[in-house]
Amino acid sequence: MDITTVTSYRTARTRDDLLLAPGEAVIAGGTWLMSEPQPGTTGFVDLTTLGWADIEVSPAGLRIGATCTIARLLAWAEGRGDATPPAEWTALSIVPDAANALLASFKIWNTATVGGNICRSFAAGAMVSLAAALDGVAEIWMPDGDSRWQSVAEFVTGNGTNTLAPGEVLRAVHLPAAALRSRARLRKIALAELGRSGAVVTGRVDEDGAAVFVLTAATLTPTVMRFTELPTNTEVADAVTTASGYYTDPLGSADWRRGVSAVLAEQIRAELEAAA
Numbered sequence: 001m002d003i004t005t006v007t008s009y010r011t012a013r014t015r016d017d018l019l020l021a022p023g024e025a026v027i028a029g030g031t032w033l034m035s036e037p038q039p040g041t042t043g044f045v046d047l048t049t050l051g052w053a054d055i056e057v058s059p060a061g062l063r064i065g066a067t068c069t070i071a072r073l074l075a076w077a078e079g080r081g082d083a084t085p086p087a088e089w090t091a092l093s094i095v096p097d098a099a100n101a102l103l104a105s106f107k108i109w110n111t112a113t114v115g116g117n118i119c120r121s122f123a124a125g126a127m128v129s130l131a132a133a134l135d136g137v138a139e140i141w142m143p144d145g146d147s148r149w150q151s152v153a154e155f156v157t158g159n160g161t162n163t164l165a166p167g168e169v170l171r172a173v174h175l176p177a178a179a180l181r182s183r184a185r186l187r188k189i190a191l192a193e194l195g196r197s198g199a200v201v202t203g204r205v206d207e208d209g210a211a212v213f214v215l216t217a218a219t220l221t222p223t224v225m226r227f228t229e230l231p232t233n234t235e236v237a238d239a240v241t242t243a244s245g246y247y248t249d250p251l252g253s254a255d256w257r258r259g260v261s262a263v264l265a266e267q268i269r270a271e272l273e274a275a276a
Helices: 070-077 090-100 114-120 126-133 233-241 254-274
Strands: 008-011 024-027 043-046 055-058 061-065 137-141 147-151 156-158 169-176 183-189 199-205 211-216 223-227
Touching: 055 070, 061 114, 070 090, 070 114, 090 126, 090 183, 114 126, 114 169, 126 169, 126 183, 126 199, 126 211, 183 254, 199 254, 211 233, 211 254, 223 233, 233 254
Parallel strands: 008 043, 024 043
Antiparallel strands: 055 061, 061 169, 137 147, 137 169, 183 199, 199 211, 211 223
């Protein structure tokens, strides 16, 4: 789409270039930004020219640059090309499932960015599901030159809203090594075969036996449920069905979302139990 209100475009080379003038907005992949009119936007500032590394591995875990494309993350997680993810990071198995939960073709994956999907903060955001499932933490650059960190689960405040203040930019998402070493599963469902996810449920069991189940798409914000050990079928059903935030829209009613989330959570729980 032509954004007819935009009269300027500049590339960011340093952090100082991210100080935005009135009407400017940052852009990376732009797959959403360029999909509909942006009447309040008069200029774009390109983040992709900052040269941020896509993938950084350390003993602490994985740092994903906000401008990393979904296709690049997927290829790395699957060990394609020259990628060599740590073998012990077994939870990377859910990256393809998360990518396929995105209502977009594989062609969009080559342009859409991890950071852009998280900053769009839709309830069905696939990278929100991935990051929330693995205790992802957002690294946010503030306009005063400082940085702040916030869990992705708390970063998203509603369907399309988040805690970014004016002038703040998502720099990276950190996934801790402990979560990456877990046994993890992801399930999704939509009313239409190729429709937007109506419910996404993830579950994982950490090395210490603790379990984490996360609801996204079905609830307006990520719902994180933690257990000291893998819950029983009754415990996980109670946690899912009593969670708040289920909503109704043309792609599913709140009651349907609640019901299918319970089914998906039990499927994951049973699979994790069988694999123990």
